[in-house]
Amino acid sequence: QKEVEQNSGPLSVPEGAIASLNCTYSDRGSQSFFWYRQYSGKSPELIMFIYSNGDKEDGRFTAQLNKASQYVSLLIRDSQPSDSATYLCAVNDYGGSQGNLIFGKGTKLSVKP
């Protein structure tokens, strides 16, 4: 059973702080990794993906991947109240259907003004 694990939270950070969201995955064959943001009652929105070990930066967001440790993280710098949402980590299941995503349950982030 391929799994993606996330701390469900809630993770609470003050406005302007760095929020750090973590995710581990079980399948060593996984090749690409995704972070989605989901506001309550809405659908997931892709914010970043990463496929190489190391860091990938996009604006206030940095994704970090360590394949040896089967660990992927998302850092949000200068957190804003509008960043309050559930963040879903997803892993591409290449061993399955040529690319369906396996999702974690999500981490709920709350940014306090």
Place this chain on the structure above:
Amino acid sequence: DTGVSQDPRHKITKRGQNVTFRCDPISEHNRLYWYRQTLGQGPEFLTYFQNEAQLEKSRLLSDRFSAERPKGSFSTLEIQRTEQGDSAMYLCASSPAVSSYNEQFFGPGTRLTVL
């Protein structure tokens, strides 16, 4: 609007009725996915199309569920003889053929409530 669209956005039905949902992917995307999401869970994969071919079905997809993508454009997901356990958000996502990484873009979802 060039994103993924889904219709209807909300559906309330009585147990035992049939329901059908529609998804229109982003126009140049040839891969289309259906997922189901319940409260407090991440989306769970249901089925996948590449063009008009249905290439994979999850074990979650019982015989009461069927999906089609007749011309490789829009897709429909039908649930027959609905049960209360079918209540969930049904999400459609699409992905471009040219992408090696298979980043998927979701539509707004159809929220199904079975009474």
